[in-house]
Amino acid sequence: MNSINSIWARWRVERKSQIRGFKLIVYTMSRSPLSVIGFSFVLIFFVIALIGPILITYPQDVRGAVHMDQKFKPPSSLHPFGTDEVGRDIYSRVIMGTRISLQIGLLIIFVAMGIGVPVGIIAGYLGGWVNEVLMRITDIFLSVPGLLLALAIVGALGPGIKNAMLALSIVWWPGYVRLVQGKTLSLREESFVEAAKSIGASKFRIIFGHILPNCTSPIIIKASMDMGMAILFAANLGFIGVGAQPPIPEWGAMISTGRNYLMNHWWMATFPGLAILITVLGFNLLGDGLRDVLDPQSRI
Amino acid sequence: MKRYFLKRFLSIIITLIGLSVIVFMVSRVAPGDPAKLAAGPDATEEMVQIIQKEFRLDDPLPVQYISYMRGLLRGDFGRSIRTRHQVQEDIRLFLPATFELVFFSIAFAIAFGILFGILSAVYKDTWIDHGARVFSVTGVAVPMFWLGIMLQLLLAAKFHLLPIGGRLDTMILPPTTITRFFLMDSLITGNWVVFKNALSHIFLPAFVLSFPALASITRINRAEMLEVLHKDFILNERAQGISERLIIAKYALKNALIPTLTMIGLRYGWMLGGTILVETVFDWPGIGNYAVGAAVYSDFQPVMAVTIILGLNFMIANLFVDLGYGVLDPRVRYE
Numbered sequence: 001m002n003s004i005n006s007i008w009a010r011w012r013v014e015r016k017s018q019i020r021g022f023k024l025i026v027y028t029m030s031r032s033p034l035s036v037i038g039f040s041f042v043l044i045f046f047v048i049a050l051i052g053p054i055l056i057t058y059p060q061d062v063r064g065a066v067h068m069d070q071k072f073k074p075p076s077s078l079h080p081f082g083t084d085e086v087g088r089d090i091y092s093r094v095i096m097g098t099r100i101s102l103q104i105g106l107l108i109i110f111v112a113m114g115i116g117v118p119v120g121i122i123a124g125y126l127g128g129w130v131n132e133v134l135m136r137i138t139d140i141f142l143s144v145p146g147l148l149l150a151l152a153i154v155g156a157l158g159p160g161i162k163n164a165m166l167a168l169s170i171v172w173w174p175g176y177v178r179l180v181q182g183k184t185l186s187l188r189e190e191s192f193v194e195a196a197k198s199i200g201a202s203k204f205r206i207i208f209g210h211i212l213p214n215c216t217s218p219i220i221i222k223a224s225m226d227m228g229m230a231i232l233f234a235a236n237l238g239f240i241g242v243g244a245q246p247p248i249p250e251w252g253a254m255i256s257t258g259r260n261y262l263m264n265h266w267w268m269a270t271f272p273g274l275a276i277l278i279t280v281l282g283f284n285l286l287g288d289g290l291r292d293v294l295d296p297q298s299r300i
Numbered sequence: 301m302k303r304y305f306l307k308r309f310l311s312i313i314i315t316l317i318g319l320s321v322i323v324f325m326v327s328r329v330a331p332g333d334p335a336k337l338a339a340g341p342d343a344t345e346e347m348v349q350i351i352q353k354e355f356r357l358d359d360p361l362p363v364q365y366i367s368y369m370r371g372l373l374r375g376d377f378g379r380s381i382r383t384r385h386q387v388q389e390d391i392r393l394f395l396p397a398t399f400e401l402v403f404f405s406i407a408f409a410i411a412f413g414i415l416f417g418i419l420s421a422v423y424k425d426t427w428i429d430h431g432a433r434v435f436s437v438t439g440v441a442v443p444m445f446w447l448g449i450m451l452q453l454l455l456a457a458k459f460h461l462l463p464i465g466g467r468l469d470t471m472i473l474p475p476t477t478i479t480r481f482f483l484m485d486s487l488i489t490g491n492w493v494v495f496k497n498a499l500s501h502i503f504l505p506a507f508v509l510s511f512p513a514l515a516s517i518t519r520i521n522r523a524e525m526l527e528v529l530h531k532d533f534i535l536n537e538r539a540q541g542i543s544e545r546l547i548i549a550k551y552a553l554k555n556a557l558i559p560t561l562t563m564i565g566l567r568y569g570w571m572l573g574g575t576i577l578v579e580t581v582f583d584w585p586g587i588g589n590y591a592v593g594a595a596v597y598s599d600f601q602p603v604m605a606v607t608i609i610l611g612l613n614f615m616i617a618n619l620f621v622d623l624g625y626g627v628l629d630p631r632v633r634y635e
Contacts (some may be wrong), residue, residue: 097379151576155596
């Protein structure tokens with residue numbers, strides 16, 4: 001116990017400046033009401049995704065249970081968001097939808113970063129023809145509206161949640177290349193990079209030890225904003241019928257089904273839509289707040 | 301200037317070729333067999349093979365690609381494997397509807413986005429500003445298709461204020477074809493009945509399609525206006541006694557518009573992608589709807605065509621944006 005305490009104490013001393021920096025970020029963010037709202041929405045989203053199964057009342061409805069006697073019930077105390085065309089509890093399905101959205105969002109962002117960040121750094125640092133070729137390829141991907149390209153890819157691979165995630169990852173990485181390449185270009189000329197070069201650091205070390213850590217702020221900001229957007233895009237694909245397929249409780253697919261019964265049963269499409277709105281809004285506000293703190297000069 | 305155009309033109313061609321390669325590879329590397337899908341579930345092996353021969357799906361990939369590109373140069377996008385229609389014929393039919401919708405939406409988003417941005421900056425920290433800011437933050441987070449459905453429910457189904465979908469009422473004949481834009485054609489021919497009907501049909505889908513763009517244009521224009529209004533040259537103009545209205549509408553706005561223009565270009569691309577959703581929700585007979593219909597059946601020729609056409613459109617829009625910088629800022633040089 002004592003040794004843990006001493007390690008903790010040492011860690012605190014060693015990381016004093018980082019801890020101070022972090023405290024400053026927390027303080028500045030807590031002064032902006034919109035950032036606090038964003039952070040709370042995101043926190044709630046993560047908590048619900050984590051403890052979802054405890055919150056739901058009809059676990060069997062999350063997958064394909066059918067209770068025809070319960071169908072099209074309007075919101076009530078038994079079914080807070082009403083029931084759908086086969087009597088499933090929409091509340092339980094919306095809650096479990098957070099998990100699916102979280103998985104989709106995280107996977108897309110990690111794959112996109114995993115491809116985009118190294119490619120961007122390599123293009124920016126090496127420059128020359130490598131840069132030219134990599135950026136040309138990136139431009140091709142950016143030259144077509146993302147949703148359309150994703151539709152084309154899912155169209156070829158076949159509908160389904162896995163293919164939708166794959167398609168969105170393919171569409172998403174070029175954004176990171178652009179961001180990181182631009183940042184690397186300016187970092188390359190910094191004196192600390194020159195210093196590292198002059199003491200004989202390898203390219204690998206310069207790229208990953210010196211340039212990458214200095215790119216983290218814009219990457220974190222973009223990732224936070226993209227989390228919301230990726231969830232939104234996955235819902236878009238679910239809605240047009242090429243993403244998650246029923247009975248998977250994905251919000252976009254639920255709205256797509258609910259739309260067929262819209263006129264008499266408004267609740268079916270309304271609640272999943274609100275869930276998307278709140279989630280995306282949360283990530284956007286959080287991203288905005290992070291940007292204001294971490295990278296105050298940039299605006300877009 | 302000439303050199304600049306030549307360079308841009310070349311880069312568009314190269315990007316288009318790259319795009320066609322990517323789209324083509326995606327379509328051919330895919331696991332699903334389009335011939336099998338088109339032949340239907342009860343088809344025999346021979347029937348599938350006949351379709352494969354007919355669409356030359358058994359040729360080696362490079363050969364297929366070259367013959368596809370040859371077709372493209374002649375404006376031939378191939379045939380849909382499902383409907384057997386020539387894709388370019390379908391596109392010719394559906395494209396005007398999409399462009400009418402997109403142009404209407406982007407015009408709406410630009411006009412009102414800039415206006416809201418100015419108002420929000422000028423009346424900073426009043427209820428106008430608060431309203432515009434709440435809108436600009438939520439606007440980008442709203443799922444477009446859901447907004448469309450909710451407005452359909454409210455304005456069309458509940459209050460019967462606007463039609464629920466389509467381009468015209470079924471009882472109304474389209475106007476004489478001139479531009480293929482119903483609004484324009486009915487205006488030119490003075491056909492007010494059709495004009496009113498077309499306007500009432502386009503309003504909801506255009507509003508929904510423009511919503512995220514409107515929000516982000518408002519937001520960036522507000523931020524830029526706020527920054528410009530604090531610059532020294534504005535102070536100087538105020539000191540000279542130039543009216544506030546002129547300062548805002550002319551001197552400040554022109555400077556604030558440069559980043560706003562970047563955003564407009566970016567959002568235009570999103571809008572082209574958004575047609576897929578909005579056209580599906582509002583049953584709008586455009587190429588977005590067409591692409592979705594084809595993609596669901598892995599009918600790839602139409603999807604490729606739509607991707608390439610909208611991609612080209614986006615590239616041209618970006619060129620216009622870059623030229624726009626020169627109009628707004630005389631320091632910009634094209635080389």
